[in-house]
Amino acid sequence: MVLSVGVVAHDRRKREMADWLEKHKDVFANMRIFATGTTGRVLQERFTELDVHPLKSGPFGGDQQLGSMIAHGELQAMFFFTDPMTPQPHDVDVRALIRLANMYEVPIACNQSTADLLISNPRFEEICEQYRNHSPEQVFADYSNRKV
């Protein structure tokens, strides 16, 4: 099955993300890429051959759209180059997206070295598939079944 992945970069890391993607273009050619708005525009301009779907810009809800896709089981991996030196007006959205990736066992790389580790793993697709139907409702059954 074709993997759907999220690709996001904060402004000071957009160039780095595009350069990194260039190195792995062959792998991403077989994937659907969902990106926050501005990241998506940068990628579309540079890679006309890739299947890039820009959502809203991060601060306008793009991070939350990606989070919603994760909660619906629609994203199998995230590449999110965050900027650790610049306060973000939508920091709550950034944290919410990372939290949902954690919760749903979606592999998430927040820097280039981790992204390299993920994408160079020969079992990358197999592992993404393995966790595709991961259910936090079952893992946290005590919460799901709590008396209210």
Ligand SMILES: O=C(CO)COP(=O)(O)O
């Ligand atoms: O802010 C972002 C992620 O938190 C990225 O959004 P843009 O890709 O629209 O710049």
